[in-house]
Amino acid sequence: xxxxxxxxxxxxxxxxxxxxxxxxxxxxxxxxxxxxxxxxxxxxxxxxxxxxxxxxxxxxxxxxxxxxxxxxxxxxxxxxxxxxxxxxxxxxxxxxxxxxxxxxxxxxxxxxxxxxxxxxxxxxxxxxxxxxxxxxxxxxxxxxxxxxxxxxxxxxxxxxxxxxxxxxxxxxxxxxxxxxxxxxxxxxxxxxxxxxxxxxxxxxxxxxxxxxxxxxxxxxxxxxxxxxxxxxxxxxxxxxxxxxxxxxxxxxxxxxxxxxxxxxxxxxxxxxxxxxxxxxxxxxxxxxxxxxxxxxxxxxxxxxxxxxxxxxxxxxxxxxxxxxx
Amino acid sequence: xxxxxxxxxxxxxxxxxxxxxxxxxxxxxxxxxxxxxxxxxxxxxxxxxxxxxxxxxxxxxxxxxxxxxxxxxxxxxxxxxxxxxxxxxxxxxxxxxxxxxxxxxxxxxxxxxxxxxxxxxxxxxxxxxxxxxxxxxxxxxxxxxxxxxxxxxxxxxxxxxxxxxxxxxxxxxxxxxxxxxxxxxxxxxxxxxxxxxxxxxxxxxxxxxxxxxxxxxxxxxxxxxxxxxxxxxxxxxxxxxxxxxxxxxxxxxxxxxxxxxxxxxxxxxxxxxxxxxxxxxxxxxxxxxxxxxxxxxxxxxxxxxxxxxxxxxxxxxxxxxxxxxxxxxxxxxxxxxxxxxxxxxxxxxxxxxxxxxxxxxxxxxxxxxxxxxxxxxxxxxxxxxxxxxxxxxxxxxxxxxxxxxxxxxxxxxxxxxxxxxxxxxxxxxxxxxxxxxxxxxxxxxxxxxxxxxxxxxxxxxxxxxxxxxxxxxxxxxxxxxxxxxxxxxxxxxxxxxxxxxxxxxxxx
Numbered sequence: 001x002x003x004x005x006x007x008x009x010x011x012x013x014x015x016x017x018x019x020x021x022x023x024x025x026x027x028x029x030x031x032x033x034x035x036x037x038x039x040x041x042x043x044x045x046x047x048x049x050x051x052x053x054x055x056x057x058x059x060x061x062x063x064x065x066x067x068x069x070x071x072x073x074x075x076x077x078x079x080x081x082x083x084x085x086x087x088x089x090x091x092x093x094x095x096x097x098x099x100x101x102x103x104x105x106x107x108x109x110x111x112x113x114x115x116x117x118x119x120x121x122x123x124x125x126x127x128x129x130x131x132x133x134x135x136x137x138x139x140x141x142x143x144x145x146x147x148x149x150x151x152x153x154x155x156x157x158x159x160x161x162x163x164x165x166x167x168x169x170x171x172x173x174x175x176x177x178x179x180x181x182x183x184x185x186x187x188x189x190x191x192x193x194x195x196x197x198x199x200x201x202x203x204x205x206x207x208x209x210x211x212x213x214x215x216x217x218x219x220x221x222x223x224x225x226x227x228x229x230x231x232x233x234x235x236x237x238x239x240x241x242x243x244x245x246x247x248x249x250x251x252x253x254x255x256x257x258x259x260x261x262x263x264x265x266x267x268x269x270x271x272x273x274x275x276x277x278x279x280x281x282x283x284x285x286x287x288x289x290x291x292x293x294x295x296x297x298x299x300x301x302x303x304x305x306x307x308x309x310x311x312x313x314x315x316x317x318x319x320x321x322x323x324x325x
Numbered sequence: 326x327x328x329x330x331x332x333x334x335x336x337x338x339x340x341x342x343x344x345x346x347x348x349x350x351x352x353x354x355x356x357x358x359x360x361x362x363x364x365x366x367x368x369x370x371x372x373x374x375x376x377x378x379x380x381x382x383x384x385x386x387x388x389x390x391x392x393x394x395x396x397x398x399x400x401x402x403x404x405x406x407x408x409x410x411x412x413x414x415x416x417x418x419x420x421x422x423x424x425x426x427x428x429x430x431x432x433x434x435x436x437x438x439x440x441x442x443x444x445x446x447x448x449x450x451x452x453x454x455x456x457x458x459x460x461x462x463x464x465x466x467x468x469x470x471x472x473x474x475x476x477x478x479x480x481x482x483x484x485x486x487x488x489x490x491x492x493x494x495x496x497x498x499x500x501x502x503x504x505x506x507x508x509x510x511x512x513x514x515x516x517x518x519x520x521x522x523x524x525x526x527x528x529x530x531x532x533x534x535x536x537x538x539x540x541x542x543x544x545x546x547x548x549x550x551x552x553x554x555x556x557x558x559x560x561x562x563x564x565x566x567x568x569x570x571x572x573x574x575x576x577x578x579x580x581x582x583x584x585x586x587x588x589x590x591x592x593x594x595x596x597x598x599x600x601x602x603x604x605x606x607x608x609x610x611x612x613x614x615x616x617x618x619x620x621x622x623x624x625x626x627x628x629x630x631x632x633x634x635x636x637x638x639x640x641x642x643x644x645x646x647x648x649x650x651x652x653x654x655x656x657x658x659x660x661x662x663x664x665x666x667x668x669x670x671x672x673x674x675x676x677x678x679x680x681x682x683x684x685x686x687x688x689x690x691x692x693x694x695x696x697x698x699x700x701x702x703x704x705x706x707x708x709x710x711x712x713x714x715x716x717x718x719x720x721x722x723x724x725x726x727x728x729x730x731x732x733x734x735x736x737x738x739x740x741x742x743x744x745x746x747x748x749x750x751x752x753x754x755x756x757x758x759x760x761x762x763x764x765x766x767x768x769x770x771x772x773x774x775x776x777x778x779x780x781x782x783x784x785x786x787x788x789x790x791x792x793x794x795x796x797x798x799x800x801x802x803x804x805x806x807x808x809x810x811x812x813x814x815x816x817x818x819x820x821x822x823x824x825x826x827x828x829x830x831x832x833x
Contacts, residue, residue: 193704195696202693205682212641212673212680213693213747214665272684 026317027265027281031288038292045295052174056166056242058287059176060085060235063183064254065261065279067231070191070224072262075204075271076124076131078225081232082254083142084116086247088236090146093155093246102162106237113233116142117226124225125218131225139255146248155246166242176238180280183231188276190227200224204271260307261286264314285310344403345370345533346391346422346502351400353386360386362557363400368502373524373534375544375565378554378577379766384537387554388504391535392424393417421501425492427510427764433480433487438462440479441494465497469523485516485627492520496527503527504535509543510764513627514831521547539766540793541570553577577767585771586799589778591618593802595652597755597786598669600638603647607633608810611647615755615786620777622801623790625830630810631790632674635757639671640664665694670748674759674790680744681732688714688728691747717746722772738769745776756780759790774800794823808832 038045064081071078088109095105116138123134157163168175191197202210203220211217235254240246263269264285265278286307293303344367353361361383368374378384389395391402393414402411404420411417431440438459439446447454447461462475471489479487488508495503505524509517524534524547538544544551545565553560553576560576574585594617603611608630615621623631637644640658649656651667658664664671673679682690691714692699699709714728721742725735732740741761748756758777762770777787777800791797797804798819806814806829814829 189704195700195705198689198693198696198705201685201689202682205685206678208679209673209682209690210693211661212639212671214662215693216662272682 027278027285027314031281031285034285034288034292038288038295042292042295045292050291050295052169054284054287054291055174055177057291058284059174059180060238060242061254061257061261061286062180062280062283063231063235063238064258065265065283066183066187066276067228068255068258069262069265069267069274069276069279070187070200071131071228072259072267072269073191073200073204073271073274074221074224076221076224077259077269078120078135078228079132079255080116080120080135080138080142081228081235081258082251082256083139083146083248084113084229084232085236085239085251085254086249087116087142087146088113088233089240089243089250090150090155090246090248092237092240093157094149096157096159096162097155102159109237110230110233113229113231113236114226116233117229118222120225120229121218121222125221143248143252150246150248157240157244157246163241163244166238176242179234179238183234184276184280191276196220196223201272257283257286260311263311343370343406344368345405347401347403349401349403351387351390351402352398353383353390353395354398360557361390361397364554364557364559366552366559366562368533368535369550370533371528371531372549373528373536373547375536375538375548375551376554377538377541377544377551377573379768382554382577382766383557384554385506386557388424388506388537391417391502391504392422418498421499422504423495423498423500423502424504424506425488425495425508427507431479431487431491431494433478435479436476437466437473437479437482437490438475440490441465441475441497443494445498465493469493469496469526471519483513483516483628485512488512489516489519489523492523496523496532500527500532502533502535504537506537507539507764508536509538509540511627515626517543539764541573544573545570574767585767585774586795587771587774587778588800589782591778591781593618594784597652598638599650601648601650603634603637603644603649605633605637605644606642608637608807611805611812613805613812613815615788617754617784617786618781619802620781620787620789620800622797622804623788623807624794624797624804624826625792625807627792629807629830631807632759633810634807635671635759635788635790636673638664639669639757665751665753668752668754669757670694670751670753670755671757672744672748672759672761674763676737676740676744681740683733684731686729687718687723687725687732687735687743690732690743691717691728694747694751713750717749720749721746721776738765741765741769741773745773749776749780753785755786755788757788757790760792761789762791762793762796794826798823798826806830 044050064085068078068081091112092105092109095108096102100108120131120134120138123129124131127134165175170178191200199210199215199220202213202215203217207217210220235251239251243250261282262274262279264282265275265280267274267278289306289310290303293300293306347367348364351361351364351366364387376384376387386395390397391411393411393416396412401408403409404411409416409420411420432443435443436459438461441462442458447458459476466473466475471493473482473486473489479490482490488511492508508520512520524536528534536544536547548565550562550564551568551573552562553573555577563572596614596616599614601612611634613621623634625631633642636642638649638658640660640663644658649658656667658667677683682693688710692710695713696705699705699713711728717723718725718728723735723742723746724739732743735743745758745761761773765773777789780787789797789801802818804816805812806816806826808830809832813832814826816826
């Protein structure tokens with residue numbers, strides 16, 4: 001129906017633009033609306049202390065969600081990120097308590113993340129395992145390893161410089177939020193402005209077509225999982241600094257929050273659709289719900305229900321948008 | 326139900342010239358498009374009625390109206406003398422109208438028998454009578470002479486065999502009116518022959534067949550009458566004996582056949598690539614060479630090893646033995662990147678599975694092989710990215726609203742242009758086109774052939790794979806016939822007859 005396509009084409013660009021903008025605008029609007037309502041409903045929300053707190057709370061899930069988004073765009077999934085966070089808190093705290101200088105301890109921890117991501121890539125590309133399975137396996141195994149080396153106990157970090165970082169601010173903005181920016185800027189360049197980003201989408205859309213176009217599909221998959229695990233290791237360091245502890249189970253379930261943030265931010269679990277700013281907004285929407293619910297003294301269980309409802313509504317609107325195309 | 330009773334009552338006494346289905350001023354508008362313009366057409370009981378037309382002529386819309394998928398905008402449908410609403414697929418099936426589509430719409434993870442009985446399962450005490458269904462399905466398949474097992478998973482069959490199952494399924498459901506939409510697009514010749522036998526048999530049983538195809542030889546082999554659609558209008562209906570290919574094509578496109586196969590005389594240059602005794606998965610001992618300015622055709626049946634040979638040449642699959650010489654020096658092509666870097670481009674056989682990232686933009690698809698070159702420093706140059714995509718869209722006249730439109734929103738012919746177009750400015754010297762015109766209308770075909778000439782004039786060489794003999798015959802300077810993974814014959818331009826080539830390909 002070439003005729004049909006062209007005639008529709010005259011109307012379509014404007015409409016498509018509207019819907020695309022609508023989604024990102026609606027996310028910003030949801031966030032703003034929550035900010036306004038919470039500022040009116042509580043005296044405690046719009047205080048510098050609480051906003052900083054919110055920024056810290058949202059920061060870690062936001063970084064996880066960005067890494068997760070890379071993987072989801074390739075039509076994969078990384079279930080291990082929560083476990084990597086917990087595991088790397090153990091690694092970094094053991095190193096620091098063992099007397100390793102902080103910068104070296106952090107570097108080693110991040111390299112551990114890279115190694116875990118590379119292992120995922122190996123499992124998927126070389127062993128042919130589905131992403132769901134290989135990352136589910138490392139989720140379980142990493143918790144086991146983490147519990148084994150700490151004998152199930154929690155390591156307390158006594159280095160005040162390290163733990164002080166998470167409480168600190170720079171130019172009035174919490175350090176943890178600065179990390180989000182430090183991660184997001186290269187992430188935006190990578191995904192939206194470099195050829196590697198284009199390859200990521202192509203692999204998620206049709207790996208065979210990408211391959212026959214000369215894209216190194218295996219390399220792209222390795223990269224996506226390494227970046228996801230690296231983001232998780234960064235979050236591990238942040239969490240260790242914030243809680244002052246190393247414990248393999250302290251980020252249990254975060255992978256689901258990361259995936260939820262990504263999906264709320266417009267990432268399609270079928271691959272090839274997603275942005276960097278979407279999951280960032282998604283993560284801070286979730287953090288605001290949690291923060292607001294606490295301030296309003298809402299039973300914390302309600303947070304789960306609200307989050308679930310929000311995922312359904314936002315993804316439903318996304319489906320509508322797709323159908324309209 | 327009423328309509329059905331009328332249909333049956335009338336069916337008993339109707340002579341064959343009485344129409345089973347009549348379209349009266351059938352009209353369909355989509356938002357902004359007039360897809361079908363007041364079509365008057367009648368189908369006789371027990372005839373094979375072919376419908377031909379370019380992509381976008383309104384054939385798909387017609388099928389969707391007749392099968393109740395889309396509601397019509399205006400006009401009447403008269404089924405055996407009685408006006409019927411025909412507004413839901415359910416109603417169409419109840420009347421006895423069924424369709425077999427180009428792409429198989431069955432469940433690959435269920436058995437053949439389960440698929441044949443899908444929605445109509447035999448049960449006892451609420452439990453499936455699986456063994457009974459397999460036996461019944463097997464009986465049907467044997468009767469039809471298909472020689473296919475009913476107990477295996479559908480996905481274990483080839484696409485062609487699955488198509489036969491889909492047809493058998495439609496044939497066993499009290500069908501009175503059966504629509505085929507390009508059923509042979511993915512079939513081998515043997516499978517197509519089986520399908521034709523089944524179609525003739527259905528006709529003999531009084532079933533009306535509507536047969537939609539781009540392949541003229543099939544239309545002439547099967548049909549009693551043929552109707553031509555162009556731009557949503559019925560151009561005319563002819564008895565098959567009273568028309569010929571030239572007339573039909575002229576009706577379809579307002580142009581004659583000579584203008585379709587366009588071949589310039591281009592002097593041949595140096596040898597680009599030479600394959601010496603190559604063997605690999607699916608092909609053995611293949612030797613050929615391609616010179617600048619030359620089209621080398623590979624003709625054979627589907628599954629003859631041609632695609633396997635070229636994808637291996639392109640580095641997708643390993644070459645087990647033999648030698649490849651590129652511009653005079655031996656090379657080893659280990660992966661696709663190696664091939665691309667040498668200057669080889671491949672437009673693969675299946676645009677859906679291999680050629681396109683369907684849910685990405687047109688521009689993104691076009692630029693995929695050249696992002697290296699569009700990158701300045703770390704980031705892509707947005708300007709170059711736009712310009713490169715827009716230039717291809719313009720040069721190839723790809724009909725799309727913008728470079729950002731998703732590839733899946735384009736028609737088949739335009740999608741094929743993307744598959745080809747993404748290599749044009751890559752600077753490739755050898756172009757491999759694997760079935761470049763499958764499911765593409767005559768107008769687009771002519772454009773693609775003209776593109777070949779342009780490439781040759783620039784000093785490129787082309788390997789052209791086609792299962793459509795006239796294409797290879799009219800275009801290739803030299804062609805090789807493949808059969809069962811082997812090269813069985815080599816001929817020059819129009820050196821031998823169609824019949825001889827066919828018998829070499831089939832092996833009789």
